[in-house]
Amino acid sequence: QVQLAESGGGVVQPGRSLRLSCAASGFTFSSNGMHWVRQAPGKGLEWVAVIWYDGSNAFYADSVKGRFTISRDNSKNTLFLQMNSLRAEDTAVYYCARDIIGSYGMDVWGQGTTVTVSS
């Protein structure tokens, strides 16, 4: 079945870096754009970034622009989020999600990985 599985979360000090991964299975990964969405404790959903199916374009929320980089390896069915210069306000559960072809909706979600930025 169609699945997404995030990994790489953890506790990190402010200013440090972390790389999240999202392993996809059960569908043709190279056919869909992919998103990262986060949710701070007790808060709503916040979109982070999207990358096109072929990696040719990527877009970011203003809150992470210049610090985070979304990328993908279609040969390994894996999505990444490189997070640099982390701040306390980046503390959240990070979800990867599959883009609905033709729009920026999200039809399949991973279970999430938790990132805590704290000294």
Add this chain to the structure above:
Amino acid sequence: DIQMTQSPSSLSASVGDRITITCRASQSISSYLNWYQQKPGRAPKLLIYRTSSLQSGVPSRFSGSGSGTDFTLTISSLRPEDFASYYCQQSYRTPVTFGGGTKVEI
């Protein structure tokens, strides 16, 4: 950026009730409006895409309508498993934006 305003932020209802959640966009988004359900500790789940298309496997008691800037999610007869948080999301352009959420409580 397109702002999405959901109302109410919370509501109390009973099993069998009909409820409606409203989402308003700060500018026209055509029909590029999606709805998600999220239960505590779980990932969001797509319910409705492009305003009114029911995602596969989602019960028919869920429905969506609207266009332009004003949209609604309706649950025709609440079931116990429907008590959750609901989010709208515009997929018209980046940055993608979500509404603040509506918590449906017993």
